[in-house]
Amino acid sequence: MTVYNFAAGPAVLPKEVLQQAAAEMLDWHGSGMSVMEMSHRGKEFISIYEEAERDLRELLAVPANYKILFMQGGAIAENAIIPMNLVGRKPQPATVDFINTGSWSIKSIKEAKKYCHVNVAATAELNKFTTIPPRVEWKLSRDPAYVHICNNETIDGIEFDFTPDIAADTNDAPLVGDMSSNILSRAIDASKYGVIYAGAQKNIGPAGLTLVIVREDLIGHALPFCPSAFDWKLVADADSMYNTPPTYSIYIAGLVFQWLKRQGGVAAIEQANIAKAKLLYDYLDSSEFYINRIVKPFRSRMNVPFFLRDESLNETFLAGAKERKLLQLKGHKSVGGMRASIYNAMPIEGVQALVDYLKEFENKHG
Numbered sequence: 173m174t175v176y177n178f179a180a181g182p183a184v185l186p187k188e189v190l191q192q193a194a195a196e197m198l199d200w201h202g203s204g205m206s207v208m209e210m211s212h213r214g215k216e217f218i219s220i221y222e223e224a225e226r227d228l229r230e231l232l233a234v235p236a237n238y239k240i241l242f243m244q245g246g247a248i249a250e251n252a253i254i255p256m257n258l259v260g261r262k263p264q265p266a267t268v269d270f271i272n273t274g275s276w277s278i279k280s281i282k283e284a285k286k287y288c289h290v291n292v293a294a295t296a297e298l299n300k301f302t303t304i305p306p307r308v309e310w311k312l313s314r315d316p317a318y319v320h321i322c323n324n325e326t327i328d329g330i331e332f333d334f335t336p337d338i339a340a341d342t343n344d345a346p347l348v349g350d351m352s353s354n355i356l357s358r359a360i361d362a363s364k365y366g367v368i369y370a371g372a373q374k375n376i377g378p379a380g381l382t383l384v385i386v387r388e389d390l391i392g393h394a395l396p397f398c399p400s401a402f403d404w405k406l407v408a409d410a411d412s413m414y415n416t417p418p419t420y421s422i423y424i425a426g427l428v429f430q431w432l433k434r435q436g437g438v439a440a441i442e443q444a445n446i447a448k449a450k451l452l453y454d455y456l457d458s459s460e461f462y463i464n465r466i467v468k469p470f471r472s473r474m475n476v477p478f479f480l481r482d483e484s485l486n487e488t489f490l491a492g493a494k495e496r497k498l499l500q501l502k503g504h505k506s507v508g509g510m511r512a513s514i515y516n517a518m519p520i521e522g523v524q525a526l527v528d529y530l531k532e533f534e535n536k537h538g
């Protein structure tokens with residue numbers, strides 16, 4: 173029976189990519205070495221790195237005046253690295269604006285407070301994080317160092333369906349987007365962002381790699397106490413090799429980018445993601461047995477939290493799912509219930525298998 177892994181991250185990767193990595197494990201392209209054993213400065217690895225960078229730039233249509241940095245520390249480290257690199261452009265103490273849409277926004281806010289004054293310009297807290305506050309309600313500062321959004325709240329299951337325009341209200345502040353759990357899942361206009369960042373382990377590849385896409389004029393303003401390895405200028409000037417980068421994670425990410433191109437790129441994968449999400453949400457909506465409380469336009473295409481109306485059946489539900497090889501469906505501990513993460517690499521067959529099980533379980537227990 174095929175295993176379908178609905179984990180939120182680390183998460184499912186394309187089978188083809190894992191097969192290729194397995195085939196190349198001991199001998200990459202006749203080099204006689206595993207990628208893991210290669211010098212990051214050797215011509216073999218440099219070719220892997222350059223191709224990954226080129227493919228990502230093409231997939232997301234990243235403009236030429238943006239650097240793509242391959243960093244470490246995850247999105248959580250970026251919560252500190254971003255203010256350390258951006259607030260120095262303003263008189264201290266600088267103000268940063270946040271839109272609070274859920275668990276990951278809250279973490280970003282808490283960390284930023286160590287480095288700057290934080291203005292929460294809008295929050296969905298009163299709505300229990302079931303919606304994205306409309307742009308007209310945001311109370312932005314007049315001259316913030318940047319405005320931070322979390323494009324997809326992995327735990328709460330809500331996603332921006334728009335890119336906010338903030339320039340006019342903020343003296344042209346850069347928009348910073350945490351795309352850890354939806355990068356490469358939908359078309360974006362990268363030029364509307366100053367910084368895009370994402371941990372790799374949701375929609376890209378193995379943990380250990382963090383992508384930072386940053387407009388060049390925002391580089392070179394790190395606070396004096398910013399660790400050198402996290403100073404975007406030092407990282408950019410060294411082509412992400414200021415320190416040893418996570419070479420194997422970059423290699424796998426590169427294979428995922430090639431796989432995405434073979435699928436037809438981001439536009440094609442977005443259509444597939446729309447179809448997968450529709451299949452699952454339509455079933456949840458048609459049923460009295462299951463609930464998803466997120467306001468429709470903001471339902472995440474990547475992370476679908478849902479509840480059984482009768483929560484005493486939760487353990488039985490999860491045990492039955494496991495028997496059918498539908499894995500990792502238990503919801504985040506802060507939310508409870510269930511969560512199905514259906515990233516790029518989850519085939520529609522996996523979502524169909526989940527919907528079949530939801531029906532079967534409802535028929536038996538409903």
Ligand SMILES: *Cc1c(COP(=O)(O)O)cnc(C)c1O
Pocket residue numbers: 181245246247248249276322324325326350351352353371372374
């Ligand atoms: C997973 C996740 C993070 C944390 O990423 P780490 O790699 O664990 O630091 C931050 N933001 C979002 C939206 C996430 O999904």
